[in-house]
Amino acid sequence: MAKKAERGGRKAAVMMNRGAWTAEEDQKLVEYIKVHGDKKWRALPVKAGLNRCGKSCRLRWLNYLRPGIKRGNISxxxxxxxxxxxxxxxxxxxxxxxxxxxxxxxxxxxxxxxxxxxxxxxxxxxxxxxxxxxxxxxxxxxxxxxxxxxxxxxxxxxxxxxxxxxxxxxxxxxxxxxxxxxxxxxxxxxxxxxxxxxxxxxxxxxxxxxxxxxxxxxxxxxxxxxxxxxxxxxxxxxxxxxxxxxxxxxxxxxxxxxxxxxxxxxxx
DNA sequence: AAACGTCACAACCGCCACCCG
DNA sequence: ACGGGTGGCGGTTGTGACGTT
Structure with missing residues (x-):
């Protein structure tokens, strides 16, 4: 599911994973944040061993992995x-x-x-x-x-x-x-x-x-x-x-x- | 069963404000 | 005061699921 970065064709994209997150990636992110907290998003992916940009990590954490998130069934x-x-x-x-x-x-x-x-x-x-x-x-x-x-x-x-x-x-x-x-x-x-x-x-x-x-x-x-x-x-x-x-x-x-x-x- | 259309939602993108050196 | 880095936000897109023909 995760595609390689290709849009824009910039070298800066360094073939980051894109698209849907895998369970393994989620786990890595959660484990890292559990220990180090959810700051310094820019540096986080490298330290956590994730081939994602910091923004993507932040979004994933805030919208899905963060504790206390309710999903679906909006009353x-x-x-x-x-x-x-x-x-x-x-x-x-x-x-x-x-x-x-x-x-x-x-x-x-x-x-x-x-x-x-x-x-x-x-x-x-x-x-x-x-x-x-x-x-x-x-x-x-x-x-x-x-x-x-x-x-x-x-x-x-x-x-x-x-x-x-x-x-x-x-x-x-x-x-x-x-x-x-x-x-x-x-x-x-x-x-x-x-x-x-x-x-x-x-x-x-x-x-x-x-x-x-x-x-x-x-x-x-x-x-x-x-x-x-x-x-x-x-x-x-x-x-x-x-x-x-x-x-x-x-x-x-x-x-x-x-x-x-x-x-x-x-x-x- | 296949093709097509629509829906739902996760993820991405670009902009902007703020912080800090 | 200024500029670069960073985080946060809202708009938009991509895609899988589902429904219809």
Missing amino acids: EDEEDLIIRLHNLLGNRWSLIAGRLPGRTDNEIKNHWNTHLSKRPLTIDDLNLKLDMKHEGGVHGHTPPSNTPLEPSQGFKPTVSEERMLPDHNEELASSWADLPASEFDVGQLFDFASMPDVDGNEGGSSGSELGVEEYGMMHQDGYQELTNELLGVNNQGSLDPQAMCNPPEFDDLDLFIGCQDYEFYFLH
């Missing part, structure tokens, strides 16, 4: 979360993957491209489905017929439509970032009304109960900062390990961890 809840996060973050697969324990950016990207991108599913659909899960809107909550993701507008791309607008989320995020906090509605992003309240009652929640709206109001930077903190994203747009471990002001939100439909949101 409906995970799919819902992927769609919601994708609506929020766009094609930032690594950020999305960071919110799905055991899933890799590559797997999520593949799943999106082969399954979800073709599905004309909107956030409204997800909320409706979620509401039905909570016994058909027992809280008297009727999902909003229109849950615009863009403030003050009715624009609501479907997943597939949204995919055709690669810059949409960037623009959206920056436009939101400029808004005063009073101009956006956290509830549009997180369907608080169909979540249990902070006491775990089925009465439905509100952002206010959680202090989330207040939190947003306190932060005049608006949407961007709030969502970044909700998602554990730091100012550089990367996952912030500290924020993930210690979400600020989120004592109440932590209570959601036990709620099956949202357990992924605030994992830490």
Whole structure:
């Protein structure tokens, strides 16, 4: 299966193995990393006795060999979360993957491209489905017929439509970032009304109960900062390990961890 | 049974940001 | 401040599996 490097015809390619990894190669890589750790990818293949480039080793380790990797069987809840996060973050697969324990950016990207991108599913659909899960809107909550993701507008791309607008989320995020906090509605992003309240009652929640709206109001930077903190994203747009471990002001939100439909949101 | 088409996903590629000397 | 090395990311491709005709 492993082919020799030939593309490009550069001497630098030095006939590296390419293509699918063999069990033997996997074993070598795992054994090496077990002892020496997963750093210095450039030098690793030589030291590990692998005829692969460092990048290939890194990819293989991160996507398949690393402990704790889940493979296949992406659940409906995970799919819902992927769609919601994708609506929020766009094609930032690594950020999305960071919110799905055991899933890799590559797997999520593949799943999106082969399954979800073709599905004309909107956030409204997800909320409706979620509401039905909570016994058909027992809280008297009727999902909003229109849950615009863009403030003050009715624009609501479907997943597939949204995919055709690669810059949409960037623009959206920056436009939101400029808004005063009073101009956006956290509830549009997180369907608080169909979540249990902070006491775990089925009465439905509100952002206010959680202090989330207040939190947003306190932060005049608006949407961007709030969502970044909700998602554990730091100012550089990367996952912030500290924020993930210690979400600020989120004592109440932590209570959601036990709620099956949202357990992924605030994992830490 | 063979040919062909489609799907799913592992792997590769190129770009970019960051780090460090 | 600068430049090379490195790691990380997202887009794309290659290919085996599976389904259909």
